[in-house]
Amino acid sequence: MNLIGIDIGRSKSRVALGNEKGKIKKAVLYPTDPENIYDDLVSKIIELAPKNIDAIAVGITSISSDEGRVDFDISRKANARLEKKLKKRFEVPVVLENDADTASLGEAVLGAGRGEDTVVYVGIGSGVGVGIVKGERIFENTDTKELGHIVIEKGGLECRCGGKGHLEAYISGTAIKKRFGKEQNDYIPKKIWEDIVKYLAKGLLNIIEKYSPNMVVIGGGVANQSEMFLPITIDILSKSLPKGESVQIKKSKFGDRSGLVGALILAKRVAEEKI
Numbered sequence: 001m002n003l004i005g006i007d008i009g010r011s012k013s014r015v016a017l018g019n020e021k022g023k024i025k026k027a028v029l030y031p032t033d034p035e036n037i038y039d040d041l042v043s044k045i046i047e048l049a050p051k052n053i054d055a056i057a058v059g060i061t062s063i064s065s066d067e068g069r070v071d072f073d074i075s076r077k078a079n080a081r082l083e084k085k086l087k088k089r090f091e092v093p094v095v096l097e098n099d100a101d102t103a104s105l106g107e108a109v110l111g112a113g114r115g116e117d118t119v120v121y122v123g124i125g126s127g128v129g130v131g132i133v134k135g136e137r138i139f140e141n142t143d144t145k146e147l148g149h150i151v152i153e154k155g156g157l158e159c160r161c162g163g164k165g166h167l168e169a170y171i172s173g174t175a176i177k178k179r180f181g182k183e184q185n186d187y188i189p190k191k192i193w194e195d196i197v198k199y200l201a202k203g204l205l206n207i208i209e210k211y212s213p214n215m216v217v218i219g220g221g222v223a224n225q226s227e228m229f230l231p232i233t234i235d236i237l238s239k240s241l242p243k244g245e246s247v248q249i250k251k252s253k254f255g256d257r258s259g260l261v262g263a264l265i266l267a268k269r270v271a272e273e274k275i
């Protein structure tokens with residue numbers, strides 16, 4: 001099969017040509033232009049696979065035209081339009097999902113969470129995206145969409161979405177820059193990690209309590225420094241979870257390509273009409 005997997009992030013986008021095993025054959029990376037998402041996608045898809053595409057799957061972050069603020073309803077409508085246009089242009093099945101969901105699917109089915117029933121993926125990049133997979137299927141309800149925006153500090157720091165005290169406002173790459181003046185790729189001293197982990201653990205405890213995962217996978221750009229913060233996170237969680245409860249926490253297997261792998265899995269399913 002010739003499948004197209006797409007991952008549209010807030011700053012970078014990726015388009016891949018891959019097969020039904022989730023294997024990426026070719027991929028391109030380019031800066032996301034919120035005003036030209038459709039045109040950019042069409043040219044990249046044609047560049048990778050001039051013909052014989054079987055299906056397309058897109059993982060997309062919440063992007064609203066109103067820069068800086070996220071409106072989940074506006075992006076839902078814009079996403080539906082994008083899906084329709086791609087279907088019409090390429091005349092193949094197209095499926096569009098939240099980018100944290102595609103990344104979680106990639107990690108749960110073929111990555112760090114392989115073989116586990118319930119996997120929670122926490123992508124920490126410029127924002128925080130959380131996806132849940134149960135039995136190799138994306139698990140969604142009204143709460144799961146916005147888990148990066150759960151309140152962990154009542155009346156706390158202002159979040160990009162306009163809310164206060166949200167997880168994203170404390171641990172995202174953007175938050176780390178704002179709070180400590182550090183970029184995601186900078187060396188970040190242990191003292192700062194301890195502060196970040198305090199909030200990450202609060203968020204994780206909340207999510208673990210709600211969804212009882214067998215495995216938590218941490219991905220996104222910040223996860224590149226996982227050796228600096230995963231051990232302390234695991235330590236705090238093991239002390240905070242109720243007696244007898246435990247959860248495995250791992251770094252993502254595919255790094256910044258988890259979303260592409262997940263999109264290829266979805267593309268295969270939609271090509272076989274299993275969605």
Ligand SMILES: [Zn+2]
Nearest residue numbers: 149159161166
């Ligand atoms: Zn928020």
